[in-house]
Amino acid sequence: MEKSHENEHPIKAFGWAARDTSGVFSPLNFSRRETGEKDVQFKVMYCGICHTDLHQIKNEWGINKYPIIPGHEIVGVVTEVGNKADKFKIGDKIGVGYLVGSCNECENCSNDLENYCPGQVLTANGTHSDGTITHGGYSDLMVVNEHFIVGWPDNLPMEAAPLLCAGVTTYSPLRYYGLDKPGMHIGVVGLGGLGHMVVKFAKAFVTKVTVISTSINKKDEAIERLGADSFLVSLDPEQMQHSAGGSLDGIIYTVSAVHPIFPLLNLLKTNRKLVMVVTPENH
CATH class of the missing domain: 3.90.180.10 (Medium-chain alcohol dehydrogenases, catalytic domain)
Structure with a gap:
């Protein structure tokens, strides 16, 4: 039985x-x-x-x-x-x-x-x-x-x-890919359960942080509550164009929804890293 x-x-x-x-x-x-x-x-x-x-x-x-x-x-x-x-x-x-x-x-x-x-x-x-x-x-x-x-x-x-999942999922790539050096400029795509962890870790590493989101609604949370240095609306072509040309040393991508990747690459310095730490619905 x-x-x-x-x-x-x-x-x-x-x-x-x-x-x-x-x-x-x-x-x-x-x-x-x-x-x-x-x-x-x-x-x-x-x-x-x-x-x-x-x-x-x-x-x-x-x-x-x-x-x-x-x-x-x-x-x-x-x-x-x-x-x-x-x-x-x-x-x-x-x-x-x-x-x-x-x-x-x-x-x-x-x-x-x-x-x-x-x-x-x-x-x-x-x-x-x-x-x-x-x-x-x-x-x-x-x-x-x-x-x-x-x-x-x-x-x-x-x-x-x-910290036992969202924490290590974001801390690990920052350390492993060398994005933990003071003075670096780190981009964080998304400000959910993973994204807010990246911001806090990256600021603890004394880096400059730009949060990249589809909505302006999270700007106050990113900057006032979490200490991000700047905020970029990825669906705003003018903002993205103005930021293109390579200022970021690395990007940690935390969005599980469909999101265009190519515009993000234009934000990176040459030969730098975009790290995806999400598992989409149909992985």
């Missing part, structure tokens, strides 16, 4: 699940595995809402395994540790991002690049090695291998859980 979500594992859990493409959530009683020797069990305290969660609950990528409990920007408090887990102790604040497992054998895993592992296990809507489906942070507790957990600083509010 096929096991149900409620009894396929021994630890009882509760979450909010989408059961079809409507994306409507409803309560779900399910189960988590026992805390293995290298596992950490923790109480979920906060979980961010990422656009990936919205793609998933509506099955816009065509890979869903309903019911789905999303959530991969997770902060919690450790309640149990396995007998061979030594990175965390009960009571520690911890965070979990987009991955909870990998093959641990390939070249990517050996170089701390598990996000490129063909056997990666997603935090939600993934498949464990035992064939069961992973459930994310819209739940009361989780059990995760300690390798895929990070310590959470005591002086950082736990409400900052979106």
